Amino acid sequence: MAALVPGPRARSLALVLVTWLLTGIVAAAQAPAEYQVKAAYLFGFGRFVEWPAAAVENSPFTICVLGDDPMGHWLDDVASTGTIRNRPVRVQRLTDVEGAGGCQMVFISASEELRLARIFAALQSRPVLTVSDLPQFVQRGGMVGFVMAGSRVRFAVNVPPAQAAGLSLSPELLRVATTVVRGGQR
Amino acid sequence: MTATGLPRHSPVARQLARINMAASASALLLAGIVLAAYDFITVRDTLVANRLVQAQIVGSNSTSALTFDDDRVATEILGALRAAPQIQAAALFRPDGALFASYQRDAGNPPAFPPLPPDADLWHQTDGLRALHVATRVQLENQTLGFVYIRSELGDLRGRLLAYTGILLVVAVMASLASQWVARVSMRSISQPLGELAELAGRLSAERDYSVRATATGHGEVGVLVSAFNDMLAQIQERDRSLRDSHDLLERRVEERTAALNASNRELEAFCYSVSHDLRSPLRSIDGFSQALLEDYADTLNDEATDYLGRIRAATQRMGTLIDDLLSLSRISRTQLTSKPVDLTAMARSVIDDCRTLSPDRQVDVVIAEGVTVNGDARLLRQVMDNLLGNAWKFSSRQPQARIEFGMTTGERGEPVYFVKDNGAGFDPAYAQRLFGVFQRLHAMTEFPGTGVGLAIVERIIQRHSGRVWADAAVGKGATFYFTIGALRNDGAPSGA
Numbered sequence: 001m002a003a004l005v006p007g008p009r010a011r012s013l014a015l016v017l018v019t020w021l022l023t024g025i026v027a028a029a030q031a032p033a034e035y036q037v038k039a040a041y042l043f044g045f046g047r048f049v050e051w052p053a054a055a056v057e058n059s060p061f062t063i064c065v066l067g068d069d070p071m072g073h074w075l076d077d078v079a080s081t082g083t084i085r086n087r088p089v090r091v092q093r094l095t096d097v098e099g100a101g102g103c104q105m106v107f108i109s110a111s112e113e114l115r116l117a118r119i120f121a122a123l124q125s126r127p128v129l130t131v132s133d134l135p136q137f138v139q140r141g142g143m144v145g146f147v148m149a150g151s152r153v154r155f156a157v158n159v160p161p162a163q164a165a166g167l168s169l170s171p172e173l174l175r176v177a178t179t180v181v182r183g184g185q186r
Numbered sequence: 187m188t189a190t191g192l193p194r195h196s197p198v199a200r201q202l203a204r205i206n207m208a209a210s211a212s213a214l215l216l217a218g219i220v221l222a223a224y225d226f227i228t229v230r231d232t233l234v235a236n237r238l239v240q241a242q243i244v245g246s247n248s249t250s251a252l253t254f255d256d257d258r259v260a261t262e263i264l265g266a267l268r269a270a271p272q273i274q275a276a277a278l279f280r281p282d283g284a285l286f287a288s289y290q291r292d293a294g295n296p297p298a299f300p301p302l303p304p305d306a307d308l309w310h311q312t313d314g315l316r317a318l319h320v321a322t323r324v325q326l327e328n329q330t331l332g333f334v335y336i337r338s339e340l341g342d343l344r345g346r347l348l349a350y351t352g353i354l355l356v357v358a359v360m361a362s363l364a365s366q367w368v369a370r371v372s373m374r375s376i377s378q379p380l381g382e383l384a385e386l387a388g389r390l391s392a393e394r395d396y397s398v399r400a401t402a403t404g405h406g407e408v409g410v411l412v413s414a415f416n417d418m419l420a421q422i423q424e425r426d427r428s429l430r431d432s433h434d435l436l437e438r439r440v441e442e443r444t445a446a447l448n449a450s451n452r453e454l455e456a457f458c459y460s461v462s463h464d465l466r467s468p469l470r471s472i473d474g475f476s477q478a479l480l481e482d483y484a485d486t487l488n489d490e491a492t493d494y495l496g497r498i499r500a501a502t503q504r505m506g507t508l509i510d511d512l513l514s515l516s517r518i519s520r521t522q523l524t525s526k527p528v529d530l531t532a533m534a535r536s537v538i539d540d541c542r543t544l545s546p547d548r549q550v551d552v553v554i555a556e557g558v559t560v561n562g563d564a565r566l567l568r569q570v571m572d573n574l575l576g577n578a579w580k581f582s583s584r585q586p587q588a589r590i591e592f593g594m595t596t597g598e599r600g601e602p603v604y605f606v607k608d609n610g611a612g613f614d615p616a617y618a619q620r621l622f623g624v625f626q627r628l629h630a631m632t633e634f635p636g637t638g639v640g641l642a643i644v645e646r647i648i649q650r651h652s653g654r655v656w657a658d659a660a661v662g663k664g665a666t667f668y669f670t671i672g673a674l675r676n677d678g679a680p681s682g683a
Contacts, residue, residue, distance in 0.1 A: 041253075047253065175250060
């Protein structure tokens with residue numbers, strides 16, 4: 001029986017092991033992965049942008065991912081937890097912009113950089129919020145572009161194309177954006 | 187107490203004013219406390235509601251900051267609360283309770299997560315009168331984004347409460363003073379007559395002056411009291427006067443009667459003296475001529491005539507003695523007495539010696555106590571001893587073995603009592619009181635000679651010595667005469683008589 005009882009050394013070893021494990025878990029919890037944050041932000045954009053009534057009628061709110069999906073299950077997880085504009089959220093993964101007809105929001109993956117012009121053309125004036133983490137996305141005509149500020153995920157906003165698409169970006173959203181591009185049209 | 191201004195400070199007025207003051211003050215205090223409590227609760231609820239609205243505004247402004255994890259913007263939003271100086275601190279918390287952003291008016295530790303119940307959207311708590319804590323849940327589309335917490339001062343409320351207390355105290359003091367004044371003015375009609383009555387009663391018992399009257403003011407019971415008091419005073423005064431009048435009348439009557447009595451007494455004594463004195467000269471003539479008849483006409487008078495003349499002489503001599511006794515009796519009341527120690531023992535021996543000389547053939551046992559002395563008038567006391575011992579000698583003359591005793595014993599109150607005792611004829615005790623009257627005789631003249639004045643003289647003398655004399659006897663068993671001697675009294679005697 002005595003042989004089965006761990007000695008003091010064995011116990012301290014176990015303590016160190018447990019501590020190390022816990023530290024790792026806490027560290028992981030404190031610093032969520034970049035794409036986990038981005039997935040959550042995508043979800044959040046839905047709540048701070050207003051679509052024309054016709055665009056969101058009678059259907060789940062659809063977030064589309066165009067190209068290679070860097071967020072994976074994070075986005076599905078977020079989508080399953082809440083609603084946007086009081087409607088369930090659906091995630092649709094597309095390989096081509098042609099399938100984006102039922103989307104209210106399109107995340108353009110970095111893999112689509114070369115097809116960007118075509119994508120913008122396809123979505124021209126349609127009530128679809130374009131989001132991407134491509135560099136200089138808003139300068140290139142996108143509506144919301146992720147930028148990194150150190151380790152933190154932030155975003156820039158381009159108002160004119162959103163307005164052209166009939167979308168209304170809420171002041172709250174503009175407030176937390178790092179850069180807001182405003183058109184001189186109005 | 188003075189006659190003026192007493193009702194203002196009389197205890198009744200003060201008491202009434204105090205009761206009035208207490209009543210109004212307590213009513214005021216109660217009303218004030220209720221009002222203050224109501225106001226306090228109302229103001230506090232309003233304050234809580236306002237703070238909660240403020241927290242909700244902050245929360246809805248912070249939704250994007252919470253959603254997009256922008257603590258800079260959140261801090262900015264909270265910083266706007268600087269406009270409200272009562273807000274000490276505010277904070278935004280993540281759903282898991284971690285601090286997201288905070289604002290503090292003054293330096294210090296950032297606020298801790300409030301103890302908000304898990305499913306509550308609003309929460310508030312007052313920390314005594316120091317601080318108010320409110321918290322709200324920040325939600326967007328049923329998803330909790332975080333919590334807003336605001337801590338604010340209750341300075342307004344505290345100030346309000348202080349102001350209320352101050353106002354209440356000031357009003358209470360003023361109302362008390364006012365009620366006192368009102369009470370004094372309105373209760374003067376009660377307290378003034380009462381105070382006057384009290385003052386009057388005090389003066390009455392101190393000075394016994396029943397001529398004073400209370401001013402008949404006031405109505406109702408007080409008025410009745412005052413007039414009843416006045417009536418009572420009038421009655422007392424009336425009774426006093428009639429009492430004094432009748433007393434004076436009595437005094438006067440006593441004086442008059444005493445004077446009349448004295449006058450008639452003096453008249454009577456003078457009359458008695460002069461009569462006794464004037465009776466002596468015809469008596470002397472009768473006796474003298476009878477003696478002359480007996481001596482000058484002894485040859486011509488037969489035996490019968492001689493016998494009659496002898497009887498006339500004996501009768502005139504007895505009358506002479508009688509007159510002497512009466513004179514001495516009246517003299518006792520008229521003589522000025524002198525008090526000095528008198529040796530009664532020696533006096534008794536001298537009297538008995540005289541008796542033995544007069545009837546030397548009698549055999550009498552005489553016992554005389556030694557060393558009996560009293561303070562008194564020697565001449566009068568000699569008369570007492572003469573009479574008492576002479577009587578004893580006389581009334582024991584029929585006894586073959588006579589016995590006479592003079593001695594001293596002790597009375598009921600411890601006073602000395604002197605006595606003369608014989609074993610002679612005695613007398614019926616039923617007549618003991620009559621013994622001391624003038625001309626009172628219990629025995630026939632033929633049995634025992636005497637004028638019947640002796641014991642009257644004794645009594646008069648003993649009375650003038652403030653003493654008592656009494657007798658104790660039985661028929662055939664002898665008699666005992668007792669007397670006491672007190673202080674000498676000269677009041678009955680006219681001075682220099």
